[in-house]
Amino acid sequence: MLFKKALFVFAVMSSVFAFGQANTVELGVITDNDSYTSSKNDKYYTNGLEIFYRFLNKAKKAEVNKKSTEFRIGQYIYNPRSISSEDIATNDRPFAGYLFVEAGRSFFYQNESVVKYHMQIGNVGPNSFGKETQNFIHRLLNHKEATGWEHQIRNTVALQSHVFYSKKLFPKLESKAIDFHFQSEADLGTIFTGASTGFLTRIAFKKLAPVYNSNLYGGAVGSNESEFYFYLAPSVNYQLYDATIQGSLFNDDSPVTYDLVPLRFNGEAGFKYRKNNLNLGYSFVYRGKEVNNDENTGYFYGSISISFLFK
Numbered sequence: 001m002l003f004k005k006a007l008f009v010f011a012v013m014s015s016v017f018a019f020g021q022a023n024t025v026e027l028g029v030i031t032d033n034d035s036y037t038s039s040k041n042d043k044y045y046t047n048g049l050e051i052f053y054r055f056l057n058k059a060k061k062a063e064v065n066k067k068s069t070e071f072r073i074g075q076y077i078y079n080p081r082s083i084s085s086e087d088i089a090t091n092d093r094p095f096a097g098y099l100f101v102e103a104g105r106s107f108f109y110q111n112e113s114v115v116k117y118h119m120q121i122g123n124v125g126p127n128s129f130g131k132e133t134q135n136f137i138h139r140l141l142n143h144k145e146a147t148g149w150e151h152q153i154r155n156t157v158a159l160q161s162h163v164f165y166s167k168k169l170f171p172k173l174e175s176k177a178i179d180f181h182f183q184s185e186a187d188l189g190t191i192f193t194g195a196s197t198g199f200l201t202r203i204a205f206k207k208l209a210p211v212y213n214s215n216l217y218g219g220a221v222g223s224n225e226s227e228f229y230f231y232l233a234p235s236v237n238y239q240l241y242d243a244t245i246q247g248s249l250f251n252d253d254s255p256v257t258y259d260l261v262p263l264r265f266n267g268e269a270g271f272k273y274r275k276n277n278l279n280l281g282y283s284f285v286y287r288g289k290e291v292n293n294d295e296n297t298g299y300f301y302g303s304i305s306i307s308f309l310f311k
Contacts, residue, residue, distance in 0.1 A: 025055040026221040028279065028307025032076075036302025037284060043081040044093055044299045045287070047134065050074035052307075056222045057105075065110050065212040068221055070118070072102040077130045078244050081295065083146035092295035094256045095152035096244035097130020098191060099123055100160070108212035108219050111171065116164040116217070124191055124243050125155030151255045156248035160189030166200070166217060176207040183233070190250075191243040196266065198235025205229060215272050215279045221309060226275050233268045237288070245291055258296075264288030270303070281305040 032048035034041045052072040059067045078096040104118025122128070131149035138145055164185040173179070179202050186195040202208055202216065205228045213223035216231070239262050247254035270283030283303040289296055 024222045025053065025310050026218075026279070026307050027053050027310070028305060030303060030305045032285075032301055032303045034299070034301040036282075036304060037300050041300065042079075042083070044078060044290070044296075045076065045301055046079045046083075047077040047137065048074065048303075054218060054221050059107075063110055064107055066106075066108040066219060066222055068106045068108075068218065070102075070104050070106065070218070072104075072118075073100070074102070075099045075128065075130070075133060076244075077134050079134075079146065080148070083134075083148065084144070088151050088256055091148065091151055091256045092293045093258070093291050094245060094247075094254065095130070095146075095149050096124055097126075097128035097133070097152070098158065098244060099128035099130075100158055104162075106218055108217075110212070112168040112211040114164070114166040114211060114217045114219075116162075118162050120158060120160035120162070120189070122158035122160075122191075123155060124158060124248075125153055127155050153244060153247055153257075154251070154253040156190065156243055156250060158189065158191045158243075160187060160191055162187050164217075166211070168211065169199075177204045178202065179208060181211075183235075190248075192239075193241040194237060194239035196235045196237040198233060198266075200231060200233040203230045203232075209274075215274050215281070215307075220274055220279055224276075228271070228273045230271055231269065235266045235268075237264045237266050238262055239264065239290070242290070259292040261289050261292050264290060264298075277309040279305070279307040279309070 030050040034046055050072055052070055054068055054070040057067040057069055076098040080091040080093045082090055100120045100122030102118050102120045104116060106116045108114055134146050166181050166183040169180040169182055181200045183200055184197040187193055209225040209227045212219045213225050214227060239260055242260060245258055245260060247257040265288045267286040268283055270281060272281040285303055286300045288298045
């Protein structure tokens with residue numbers, strides 16, 4: 001009975017939020033894990049899971065091709081290099097979990113520029129259930145239990161804002177096989193504060209879809225184009241604050257904290273595919289050294305995404 005009521009509420013909310021449109025929606029999941037790149041690479045950002053629901057809104061301005069709203073729930077888990085870290089001296093990065101819910105809007109312009117903004121609320125610390133999630137996964141896969149979570153970052157409330165901007169470069173280059181984009185984003189909040197800027201290149205295995213109809217930034221909702229392409233996205237990040245490393249802004253109760261390496265080089269490369277109502281993606285993600293600790297290094301992980309479009 002409770003499940004039926006939840007489905008009814010979900011359907012009503014979908015109808016209301018779609019503002020009378022054709023109820024074109026996208027439902028998907030993103031899973032991140034360092035084991036998606038190497039069975040021997042197990043450190044720092046070790047697991048992430050996001051579930052999202054996206055739908056079209058009416059675009060009221062002529063220069064806006066498409067506008068969408070998105071809701072998301074997610075959890076990120078961070079570990080030191082060794083998950084057998086009862087000795088506090090061996091923690092070259094704090095244990096931390098981040099659990100959040102998110103709401104945001106995206107604007108896709110006729111000139112293939114994109115503006116996105118979202119807000120998050122949540123928690124870093126024991127209330128994020130990072131320890132419980134990681135040990136459940138390890139038991140499921142018959143891996144050893146992670147120890148040392150008693151040293152994790154203590155509870156702190158998450159209030160986050162995020163903005164993203166992308167602009168197509170060389171718009172007069174009329175190629176269906178390759179394009180180039182400048183992109184920049186910034187975070188401000190009680191968990192992450194920083195900014196990144198860089199470039200992205202798409203190289204198509206079939207004709208590129210315009211950005212406003214592509215799954216590159218979530219524009220596939222409301223379109224029916226097929227696509228398959230490789231992308232490469234190097235960037236530079238300047239991080240002012242990270243609660244999963246430095247602890248809470250409001251207290252110093254966390255037993256293990258470190259200063260940041262503020263300036264980092266990041267990189268991402270991967271493949272994205274769409275056919276009919278199915279979107280698939282795989283990304284290899286590199287993050288430069290983040291923690292001011294002699295043992296800490298840069299790291300990498302894999303990200304897999306799958307979503308379905310409904311009308």
